[in-house]
Amino acid sequence: MKQNNLKTWFKSGTPWVWMNAGAVAIAVVMTLGLLLVIATRGLGHFWPADVIEADYQMPGQASRVLAGEVVQLEEVPRARLAASGLPVTAEGGEFMTRELLKVGNREVYGADFSWVVGEWLANLRTPADLTVLERREWGNFYGYLLNVKESGQLVAEGEAAWGELQRRIDRVDALHKDIVTLEKQDIGRINHGLERLRLQGRKLELQGKLDAAAQADLDAERAQWDAEYKVLETRLVELYQAFNRDSVTVRTVDGREQEISLGKVVRAFQPNAMSFGDKLGFYFIKLWEFVSDEPREANTEGGIFPAIFGTVLMTLIMAVIVTPFGVIAAVYLREYAKQGVLTRVIRIAVNNLAGVPSIVYGVFGLGFFVYVLGGSIDRLFFPEAAPAPTFGTPGLMWASLTLAILTLPVVIVATEEGLARIPRTVREGSLALGATKAETLWKIVLPMASPAMMTGLILAVARAAGEVAPLMLVGVVKLAPSLPLDGNYPYLHLDQKIMHLGFHIYDVGFQSPNVEAARPLVYATALLLVVVIATLNMSAVYIRNHLREKYKALEH
Structure with missing residues (x-):
């Protein structure tokens, strides 16, 4: 009887339902656990x-004073520490604590x-006046403000030095x-204008049209740019003198x-x-700096905004390219x-x-x-820039096109499946x-298939935003000093190299x-890359659900 009940239970499919549910639960727990580790x-x-x-x-050496933040703690076998050359004695337990400061x-x-070995640290203390200087280069400096x-x-010393230091840091900030704005925007605009003027003169020379009148016009415009640059250069020198005027004297813990x-x-x-509230405010300031500032110190300090911007812009351009081609091919x-x-x-x-x-797509791109394509464009449309390449070098356009080719099959398959699900009676009724x-x-078929198109786009964005290998060959670099979107004509510079979150992870790691x-x-x-991909996907999912509700009545 029990055997018959067991056979009936298996035939009903209940075990497979529970097995699938368990597999899904394990996958969700593993995903959430991974995100939790990354976030923590x-x-x-x-x-x-x-x-x-x-x-x-x-042991056997003079005592010295250390100061720093405890980054990592681990238990290490005593024999391992002895093998590394540390003067570890046989006394004590099997394990010792090792701390990364x-x-x-x-x-x-x-x-x-x-x-350092934790057992060799004594007289631990946290002095309230121990100061941390976060620097643009060379990392943090720990010590006492003098x-x-x-x-x-x-200007100030002792207790008065702290308030004076904060005021002068605000001034320096x-x-x-002002210096960054002057260098990147104002002087950058002048450099862009001078380069455009140089290319214009070279183009006229190649066409045989660079006569005395044309040369005079070019010289007059160049003189205007030079005069404006001299004014900005004088201003920049004054800013740097004021920028480097102040200094601070700090004493390390060892004197x-x-x-x-x-x-x-x-x-x-x-x-x-700092109180808990002060630390919380400081935490959000640092978090905002991370997502809004530029990287510094070999990408190990500062923010990653250029990488966020490059990732999103490249993915959007890829989506604009791949969607029409994929839909047309599927139709x-x-x-x-x-x-x-x-x-x-x-x-x-x-x-x-x-x-x-x-990576095969990267080699193809x-x-x-x-x-081939970029070199041909340079020869046809930008001969004045030779031998320096314009589009014949890796850049934003080629990175987006490479990702579009990579994700094109996904969009074609998803769109075809959407077109196949539309009832034949709908087509016949329209005809x-x-x-x-x-x-x-x-007017009928494509609107009804638009949710499937959005599904293909979601899958394409999810894959493209996380790709790294092909982008290393076709346009992504370690550090791009300027964004591909600025106030200089043609505003969107498709020939410019970009930063990318995936490559940034590889480079930093x-x-x-x-x-x-x-x-x-x-x-x-x-974690930020996951958030960016999730945001792009959720936006596409929202649009897909909206389209699905809009055309649901036509399906019935």
Whole structure:
């Protein structure tokens, strides 16, 4: 009886339902766990941790004072520490604690991270006046504030130095913004105008039209640009003099004094003296800086806004390119092509293209788009720029086109499936009412298939936004100093190289000279990439659901 009940239970399909439900639950838990690990390790980097000060006494050596942030703790076998050359004795347990301290002060200690043995740390303390200077270069500096100077002259010292330091950092920050605006926007506009003028003169020369009158016009316009540049250059020199005027003297915990120009300091704070509310406010400031600022210190400090901008812009351009081509190809295969051997072969080829490794598309994009197509465009339309390439070099356009070719099979297959699901009676009813085949396709079939098109676009965006390998060949670089969208004609510079979140993760994680400083930024950038992809996908899903509700009545 029990055996019959067991057979009936298996035949009912209930075990497979539970197995599928369990598999889905495990997948969801694993995904959420992965996101939680990434978020914890990435977002925790921006919290202003307390800075400890301690006496470090290695057996047989003199005691020295250390200060820094505890980044990592781990239990290490005592034998392993002894094998590494540390003076570890046989006394004690089998394991010892090893701590990774961010000690900063790279120009003093040579490295801003140091491993120490926890059992050798004594007299741990968190002095309230221990100051952290976050710098534009060389990482953090930890020490005690002694005084503030202006042009080498003492301005404030002791307790008065802290307030004076904050006021002067605000002043330096404002000057830095003025300098960046002047260099990137105003002087950048002049450089763009001078380059355009040079190319215009070269073009006239190649065409044999560079006569005395044309040369005079070019010289007059160049003189105007030069005069404007001299004014801005004078202003820039004044800003830099004011920018580098102030300095601060800091004493390290082991008694060494260091004078640091405030032009190199981003902010100064005392984490041990900060309340929870102060730390929370500081945390959100750092988080906003991460998503809105430019990278610095070999991409291990600052923000990643250029990478966010490049990723989103490239994905949008890819979507604009791949959607019409994919839809047209699917419409032809489903609505117009004769359903024979050739059509089946084409469909098989499209399905196989979806499984080709992405690096192959990158090699194709480099060979065809960059060298063949881009080189031809340069010879036809930009001969005055030779031998410097304009479109004959990796850039935004070729990166977007390469991703469009990579994701084209996904859009074709999804659109074809959507077209196949539309009832034949809908087409016949439209034709019976006097509509042509083209009108039926444009006004009835395609609108009803639009949710399927959006599904293909969602899949294309999800794959394209996370690709890295092909982009390394066709337009993505480690650092792009300017955005491809600015106020200079033609405003959108499709020939310019860009930054990308996926490549940024690879560069910071595997090419950074400072691995310990880069590690938390790898997690933070990975989390941001997931958020960007999810945002793009959710936008497409919303549009798809809206279209599905709009045309649901026609399906019935």
